[in-house]
Amino acid sequence: MSTWLSRQTLARKQAVWAWIFLAVPIVYFTAVRFWPAVDAFSLSLSRWNLVGPRHFVGLENYRHLAADPVFWQVLGNTFEYLALGLPISLFLAFVIAYQLDRVRTGQGVLRALYFLPHLTTATAMAWVWRWFYQPAPVGLFNGWLSLFGIAQQPFLRSTAQALPAVLVPAIWAALGFQVVIFLAGLKAIPRSYYEAAEIDGAGSWQILREITLPLLLPSFVFLFITTSIGLLRIFDLVYNITAGGEGGPLNATKPLVLSIYQSAFARMDMGTASAQTVILFVILLAISLLQMRLLRQR
Amino acid sequence: MASVTLRGIRKAFDRTEIIKGIDLDIADKEFVVFVGPSGCGKSTLLRLIAGLEDVSAGEILIDGRVVNNTAPKDRNIAMVFQSYALYPHMTVARNMGFGLRAAKTPTSEIDRRVGEAAAMLGLESLLQRRPGELSGGQRQRVAMGRAIVRDPEVFLFDEPLSNLDAQLRNQVRTDIKKLHQQVRTTSIYVTHDQVEAMTLADRIVLLRDGRIEQVGTPIELFTCPANRFVARFIGSPSMNIIPAQIDDNEIVLPWMRLPTPPLATRPTDGRIELGIRPDDLLTGAACHSVPEAYRFTAEVRVVEPMGAESQLIVSVGGQDLQLRLMGRLFPKPGERIACALDPAELHVFDATTGVAIGQRHISLQ
Numbered sequence: 001m002s003t004w005l006s007r008q009t010l011a012r013k014q015a016v017w018a019w020i021f022l023a024v025p026i027v028y029f030t031a032v033r034f035w036p037a038v039d040a041f042s043l044s045l046s047r048w049n050l051v052g053p054r055h056f057v058g059l060e061n062y063r064h065l066a067a068d069p070v071f072w073q074v075l076g077n078t079f080e081y082l083a084l085g086l087p088i089s090l091f092l093a094f095v096i097a098y099q100l101d102r103v104r105t106g107q108g109v110l111r112a113l114y115f116l117p118h119l120t121t122a123t124a125m126a127w128v129w130r131w132f133y134q135p136a137p138v139g140l141f142n143g144w145l146s147l148f149g150i151a152q153q154p155f156l157r158s159t160a161q162a163l164p165a166v167l168v169p170a171i172w173a174a175l176g177f178q179v180v181i182f183l184a185g186l187k188a189i190p191r192s193y194y195e196a197a198e199i200d201g202a203g204s205w206q207i208l209r210e211i212t213l214p215l216l217l218p219s220f221v222f223l224f225i226t227t228s229i230g231l232l233r234i235f236d237l238v239y240n241i242t243a244g245g246e247g248g249p250l251n252a253t254k255p256l257v258l259s260i261y262q263s264a265f266a267r268m269d270m271g272t273a274s275a276q277t278v279i280l281f282v283i284l285l286a287i288s289l290l291q292m293r294l295l296r297q298r
Numbered sequence: 299m300a301s302v303t304l305r306g307i308r309k310a311f312d313r314t315e316i317i318k319g320i321d322l323d324i325a326d327k328e329f330v331v332f333v334g335p336s337g338c339g340k341s342t343l344l345r346l347i348a349g350l351e352d353v354s355a356g357e358i359l360i361d362g363r364v365v366n367n368t369a370p371k372d373r374n375i376a377m378v379f380q381s382y383a384l385y386p387h388m389t390v391a392r393n394m395g396f397g398l399r400a401a402k403t404p405t406s407e408i409d410r411r412v413g414e415a416a417a418m419l420g421l422e423s424l425l426q427r428r429p430g431e432l433s434g435g436q437r438q439r440v441a442m443g444r445a446i447v448r449d450p451e452v453f454l455f456d457e458p459l460s461n462l463d464a465q466l467r468n469q470v471r472t473d474i475k476k477l478h479q480q481v482r483t484t485s486i487y488v489t490h491d492q493v494e495a496m497t498l499a500d501r502i503v504l505l506r507d508g509r510i511e512q513v514g515t516p517i518e519l520f521t522c523p524a525n526r527f528v529a530r531f532i533g534s535p536s537m538n539i540i541p542a543q544i545d546d547n548e549i550v551l552p553w554m555r556l557p558t559p560p561l562a563t564r565p566t567d568g569r570i571e572l573g574i575r576p577d578d579l580l581t582g583a584a585c586h587s588v589p590e591a592y593r594f595t596a597e598v599r600v601v602e603p604m605g606a607e608s609q610l611i612v613s614v615g616g617q618d619l620q621l622r623l624m625g626r627l628f629p630k631p632g633e634r635i636a637c638a639l640d641p642a643e644l645h646v647f648d649a650t651t652g653v654a655i656g657q658r659h660i661s662l663q
Contacts, residue, residue, distance in 0.1 A: 028369060112653060190381060190383065192379045192380075192383040192384050193385060195350050195377075195379070195383065196377065196379060196383035196396075196444075198350070198369075198370050198371065199349075199370045199371060199375065199376065199377050199397075199402075200371065200396050200397030200400050200401040200444075200448070201348070201370075201372075201401055202369030202371075202396065202397075202400040203400065206399070206400055210385070210388075211385060214385065214387045215385075215386070216603050221475070242335075290591070
């Protein structure tokens with residue numbers, strides 16, 4: 001091998017070495033990630049309980065899902081997480097980053113504080129927030145409400161309030177990463193742009209609209225995609241914050257990934273679980289393609 | 299159009315003082331260049347005039363009005379940045395009209411003024427392009443266009459040519475001079491390049507370490523530098539500085555003695571420095587035009603042919619001297635050539651303080 005290698009051009013040699021190093025992750029990803037992912041497509045057309053033989057059933061699993069009102073509720077929940085969480089979290093993150101960028105003193109400390117939740121495990125966070133939402137005198141929020149004589153709120157026990165209540169810690173956890181990305185985007189805008197605008201007499205609104213926001217577009221698109229994917233895949237927070245990990249009350253907070261988990265590992269119905277996985281895959285793919293097209297238009 | 303006056307300007311960042319007391323009057327329609335080595339405070343001074351930084355002490359007047367607490371937009375100035383500061387997501391036309399849009403100028407008026415400025419700078423065909431699609435020189439012109447469109451009372455230029463290659467720099471320099479002759483707007487121009495300063499300025503302000511070393515026309519600074527620093531900074535190649543001693547009526551150089559020229563003062567220790575520009579070091583037949591006492595022979599060390607002329611480094615008495623030889627013929631290294639100091643062009647500096655004490659300063663005083 002060494003004689004064969006020594007006869008190759010420099011670029012060829014570098015390529016050979018690169019492939020040697022890449023071989024290990026390629027084998028790993030093929031065996032552990034890509035193959036099961038591809039297999040999920042065929043599994044979604046089968047009936048299988050993890051131990052017995054697989055039976056091909058055609059589109060039976062999909063038909064079954066389409067007829068299931070709980071599945072439609074779960075799909076609705078999933079999009080509700082997205083539709084509420086995406087605009088709120090991006091807006092908050094931008095406002096925080098924009099203000100943080102103007103602060104000179106203590107910027108590092110504040111940035112670290114905002115980033116901290118990003119480092120915390122979702123499970124620990126979910127249990128802390130679960131405690132926050134308890135009735136008084138245990139729960140923090142209801143404790144405050146009673147302090148001001150405001151009526152107690154059911155939060156996680158109400159079908160109307162539960163989903164937003166789950167979303168709040170999700171947004172809070174995502175904020176740190178988003179703020180850091182926005183801050184990096186803001187810092188990449190040359191100071192001279194703002195100085196030139198200042199001399200030209202532009203007001204802060206014109207500067208924001210005509211300079212800051214357009215130049216921050218790449219950061220926005222990046223966070224749009226990553227946050228969308230994160231919200232569509234929400235699972236561990238819901239699993240840990242709702243009673244028994246059921247996504248309740250009455251499936252009010254259950255997202256698609258939790259439903260997949262329950263199909264697969266509570267009901268041992270691998271076919272339905274895979275069918276839902278394929279649906280989630282199609283949704284994620286569609287959203288990513290749409291956003292990439294939006295980006296390319298600019 | 300307006301005059302600009304600086305009175306006792308000081309500027310400190312944290313505890314470091316960058317500008318250490320500047321007084322200056324800039325007349326209406328004048329083109330003034332701030333020049334100096336990096337870190338001399340020239341850009342800071344420009345930013346103080348623009349209002350991008352607050353002064354720590356002193357007053358800035360534009361058109362006789364104190365503007366210390368006036369926002370940049372209300373100072374009626376326009377600035378061309380070193381980086382041009384063109385917005386990458388806007389077309390050339392939108393970039394140039396940005397300030398007018400900020401001032402809520404009617405669209406038809408914006409179009410007219412952008413069109414006029416574009417015509418003046420030859421940018422008509424580029425108005426719908428984005429800055430990323432332009433060459434460096436074109437971007438530079440758009441930056442100037444954005445300043446012109448606003449029809450300000452004062453133009454501020456912050457090293458506008460430093461991002462251009464040498465050839466383009468000469469061309470744009472000429473364009474800026476033409477432009478000023480056309481619009482006659484008071485202009486303040488910052489550069490570290492003494493050639494730019496010499497060619498563009500009505501008056502040069504030479505700064506060092508936050509203070510003014512000398513103010514004057516380019517020719518004044520070239521012919522009557524107030525001190526050794528100005529003498530070395532202005533002119534290329536730099537002036538030769540020769541350590542010397544005044545002994546009764548003679549100046550003692552390492553290799554010869556000269557009659558002492560009239561001096562404004564005499565340093566008490568007699569230590570002086572003699573300055574002579576490379577162009578005023580005569581060689582060959584030209585030596586016969588000066589008295590015998592100023593002639594000597596020197597050994598050629600380095601020859602740098604430039605085409606129409608050559609730059610020589612010659613050595614005499616352990617001292618290297620730079621001189622310029624016109625014409626296409628030049629000696630070889632190691633040859634000995636006849637040289638002479640032009641007595642009318644000698645500069646004398648106090649060796650301790652560096653202040654000029656030679657004959658020109660007597661006539662000026």
